[in-house]
Amino acid sequence: DTAVSQTPKYLVTQMGNDKSIKCEQNLGHDTMYWYKQDSKKFLKIMFSYNNKELIINETVPNRFSPKSPDKAHLNLHINSLELGDSAVYFCASSQGQGAHGYTFGSGTRLTVV
């Protein structure tokens, strides 16, 4: 039983393409997140949703658009992919503000060529 599942695990695509990453959690958490981890391991928050409502929207190019159809799902769509978008993208979830920690998915390694 995977708590936070992301698909796909790997994504290799050409510059200029549009791609989506899907995330689902079966923990009953009310808050979900997207994080980007660069090659130096730095984890940077991109978006956060609480009960389908956007609550954190960091300085991220508007080519990135999150969508939360319900509180168990948070998808990330990326338009016009650029080389600099190559990274590992992690979905995470928590109950409320995460007093019991965030549960991360296994990540999506995006490579833009």
Place this chain on the structure above:
Amino acid sequence: GQQVMQIPQYQHVQEGEDFTTYCNSSTTLSNIQWYKQRPGGHPVFLIQLVKSGEVKKQKRLTFQFGEAKKNSSLHITATQTTDVGTYFCAGGTSYGKLTFGQGTILTVHP
């Protein structure tokens, strides 16, 4: 904005040696969390500290939260090869935002 600095960036130790990573925030935190990410894996929650001066232990791991709630440390006693990975602190604010430090990459030589 809030910044969370973590040092060192890298630490190489011989198996059996101790290891410490330090975390400093530019602002007072409401809580601090620690995560471990194994090579090729994802961050896994270890613990949360909330109270000023709090100390918590998990087997060989000791976590501390500073009196001013602006710094924290993770100490591992007698490292083992299974301790290899990146350790992140993450500072939480009263409005729920969690900011991760840059992480400390630990390698343990057998």
